[in-house]
Amino acid sequence: MNEIEARIVALRRELEQHNYNYYVLSAPTISDREFDEKMKELEKLEAEHPEFYDADSPTQRVGSDLTKEFRQVAHRYPMLSLGNTYSEEDVRDFYERIERTLGEPFEIVAELKFDGTSISLIYEGGRLVQAVTRGDGVRGDDVTANVRTIRSIPLKLHGDSFPDEVEVRGEILLPWAEFERLNKEREAQEEPLFANPRNAASGTLKQQNPAIVAERKLDAYLYYVLGEDLPSDTHYGNLEAARSWGLKVSDAIKVCKSLSEIFDYINYWDTERKNLPVATDGIVLKVNSIRQQQILGFTAKNPRWAIAYKFQAERERTRLNSVSFQVGRTGAITPVANLEPVLLAGTVVKRASLHNADIIEGLDLHIGDQVFVEKGGEIIPKIVGVDVEARSFMQGEKVRFITKCPECGTPLVRPEGEAAHYCPNEAGCPPQIKGRIEHFTTRRAMNINMGPETVEDLYNAGLIHNIADLYELKAADLMRLERWAEKSARNLLESLRASKDVPFERVLYGLGIRYVGETVAKKLALTFKTIDRLREATLEELTATPDVGERIAASVVKYFSDPRNVEIVERLKNYGLQMEVGEETAALQTEKLKGLSIVISGTFAHHSRDEYKEMIERNGGKNVGSVSKKTSFILAGENMGPSKLEKAAALGVKLMTEDEFLKMLEDA
Numbered sequence: 287m288n289e290i291e292a293r294i295v296a297l298r299r300e301l302e303q304h305n306y307n308y309y310v311l312s313a314p315t316i317s318d319r320e321f322d323e324k325m326k327e328l329e330k331l332e333a334e335h336p337e338f339y340d341a342d343s344p345t346q347r348v349g350s351d352l353t354k355e356f357r358q359v360a361h362r363y364p365m366l367s368l369g370n371t372y373s374e375e376d377v378r379d380f381y382e383r384i385e386r387t388l389g390e391p392f393e394i395v396a397e398l399k400f401d402g403t404s405i406s407l408i409y410e411g412g413r414l415v416q417a418v419t420r421g422d423g424v425r426g427d428d429v430t431a432n433v434r435t436i437r438s439i440p441l442k443l444h445g446d447s448f449p450d451e452v453e454v455r456g457e458i459l460l461p462w463a464e465f466e467r468l469n470k471e472r473e474a475q476e477e478p479l480f481a482n483p484r485n486a487a488s489g490t491l492k493q494q495n496p497a498i499v500a501e502r503k504l505d506a507y508l509y510y511v512l513g514e515d516l517p518s519d520t521h522y523g524n525l526e527a528a529r530s531w532g533l534k535v536s537d538a539i540k541v542c543k544s545l546s547e548i549f550d551y552i553n554y555w556d557t558e559r560k561n562l563p564v565a566t567d568g569i570v571l572k573v574n575s576i577r578q579q580q581i582l583g584f585t586a587k588n589p590r591w592a593i594a595y596k597f598q599a600e601r602e603r604t605r606l607n608s609v610s611f612q613v614g615r616t617g618a619i620t621p622v623a624n625l626e627p628v629l630l631a632g633t634v635v636k637r638a639s640l641h642n643a644d645i646i647e648g649l650d651l652h653i654g655d656q657v658f659v660e661k662g663g664e665i666i667p668k669i670v671g672v673d674v675e676a677r678s679f680m681q682g683e684k685v686r687f688i689t690k691c692p693e694c695g696t697p698l699v700r701p702e703g704e705a706a707h708y709c710p711n712e713a714g715c716p717p718q719i720k721g722r723i724e725h726f727t728t729r730r731a732m733n734i735n736m737g738p739e740t741v742e743d744l745y746n747a748g749l750i751h752n753i754a755d756l757y758e759l760k761a762a763d764l765m766r767l768e769r770w771a772e773k774s775a776r777n778l779l780e781s782l783r784a785s786k787d788v789p790f791e792r793v794l795y796g797l798g799i800r801y802v803g804e805t806v807a808k809k810l811a812l813t814f815k816t817i818d819r820l821r822e823a824t825l826e827e828l829t830a831t832p833d834v835g836e837r838i839a840a841s842v843v844k845y846f847s848d849p850r851n852v853e854i855v856e857r858l859k860n861y862g863l864q865m866e867v868g869e870e871t872a873a874l875q876t877e878k879l880k881g882l883s884i885v886i887s888g889t890f891a892h893h894s895r896d897e898y899k900e901m902i903e904r905n906g907g908k909n910v911g912s913v914s915k916k917t918s919f920i921l922a923g924e925n926m927g928p929s930k931l932e933k934a935a936a937l938g939v940k941l942m943t944e945d946e947f948l949k950m951l952e953d954a
């Protein structure tokens with residue numbers, strides 16, 4: 287081994303050890319900065335010396351941009367779920383049944399039930415070769431590329447005492463702190479929020495792009511070791527062994543020798559779990575001896591040697607003081623219950639969402655009612671019922687959904703088929719105005735350097751009433767405001783100036799036309815080329831645009847039929863914002879694939895899936911997700927999903943290789 291190779295190997299080993307200290311032991315021994323420096327050194331050496339490439343190097347955990355459809359693989363042992371119980375009595379029944387069946391002493395291992403998404407990891411020769419989701423229990427999705435980005439999962443097992451082939455199962459989790467960070471980010475970008483860390487974890491694991499997975503800092507706890515050649519004849523012994531191989535096994539595991547020890551464990555963790563960094567929803571009890579597990583066996587769905595005890599969702603009773611109604615950027619009204627503050631799951635709850643008019647009606651709420659609030663896996667508590675018996679004869683007033691906007695007094699409307707009420711006064715309702723300005727300034731739209739507080743200040747000072755007013759701001763006006771100095775004023779003006787170069791499709795997205803998200807804005811920009819042509823477009827012309835349905839088309843027509851919007855757009859045009867598709871964007875657009883519906887499947891050698899998607903759209907084709915009679919052809923890569931293959935054969939849909947596809951584009 288030469289000097290460079292030796293250094294690379296040493297750095298890899300050292301960084302893997304630090305990853306382990308940090309992600310598994312939660313006990314880092316060097317600073318983040320030192321870690322980053324070492325990582326940079328390794329990255330540099332590896333880039334200079336590709337001959338020493340190793341897929342298991344810590345540098346490879348960042349995730350590549352290659353996207354890949356998941357392949358379905360069969361589990362070696364079916365992935366069963368556990369029977370659920372909710373009462374101490376059920377736990378006692380479980381214990382006594384085992385006692386009767388075995389007729390000999392036994393131990394129960396008590397563990398936390400982690401509330402994430404389950405995973406099966408296969409290690410061969412100590413190397414992680416496959417990670418599969420539960421799927422239907424028999425087959426799951428191969429998510430190896432994504433799982434390889436999770437730092438607490440070792441790519442190579444430590445030591446040399448592991449079996450040649452071993453399967454380890456566990457739970458992939460998004461820690462609370464990450465979950466909150468992610469939702470904040472999604473809120474800022476107006477993407478739908480994840481309801482709880484479990485959904486966020488499984489959603490992340492199914493991401494097509496491992497680089498996004500790597501950003502999200504998933505974690506994993508392992509709780510089950512399977513194989514022909516296990517190190518111990520007890521479950522506990524196998525978990526200890528797994529821990530020694532570098533796998534993250536929870537410390538909260540206890541071998542219990544009696545029912546009362548089990549209940550102590552349950553009671554302790556029912557409160558203590560609130561201090562954990564990850565979500566848990568119960569306790570799992572497992573017979574410790576593998577021999578005894580085999581005697582007990584399985585039912586069709588569950589092992590007889592294990593059971594889950596689910597914690598009671600935290601519920602409290604409190605008084606409903608009032609209901610207020612909030613107005614969002616789109617004018618949607620959200621009813622919020624104001625409660626007598628009550629301690630629930632470790633936090634003081636003062637408010638709960640009531641969602642919409644139907645929910646309020648269904649609960650038959652009255653002011654002053656004693657209501658039950660519950661916090662399941664969700665972050666926002668909800669009202670699950672009313673304590674009707676606690677109602678006195680002096681019942682409070684029935685809660686009715688408002689009929690007028692609480693901010694501007696305009697009568698509300700409820701579009702047919704929708705659950706929500708809206709304030710239709712788009713141009714005059716303050717939260718809608720401020721919300722639209724905020725949206726316009728966001729990074730994915732105009733990327734103007736100002737947050738919601740600035741919008742609020744400028745609006746309150748009477749300096750801005752709409753997005754066009756932003757471009758009339760003067761340094762002197764700004765500096766008259768509290769907290770504004772010359773530097774911050776200059777920064778804002780500079781950022782406004784820079785926004786004049788933002789491409790048309792993002793300006794269009796920034797206008798905040800209802801239902802026109804980023805993708806639709808891009809399609810509209812490419813199809814109509816200029817804002818003037820878009821303004822004149824008819825419903826028919828609009829619906830002929832890819833991805834634009836009647837709802838979107840109607841919304842665009844409605845937007846431009848309002849002279850106030852037309853005036854704003856005209857002003858923006860005069861200030862110099864981009865109102866035509868840029869030459870580069872337009873030049874890239876062809877009609878070579880016009881009228882074709884194309885399905886992409888498998889993995890590719892020359893371009894990533896996303897690149898092929900772009901290519902199809904840029905050439906006027908339509909990307910579709912599933913194979914149907916209408917599919918023109920499938921752009922088929924390696925390892926195409928079996929279900930797609932079957933369907934293509936059944937419907938007689940053509941397959942095209944990537945080389946054929948590229949040639950076709952070139953020739954056309």
Ligand code: IVH
Binds near residue numbers: 594
């Ligand atoms: S053992 C055959 N242990 O709960 C036993 N499961 O319905 C297999 N879970 O699908 C599961 N924490 O996703 C086990 N400490 C733990 C667990 C656990 C969470 C999940 C797992 C499983 C579900 C049971």
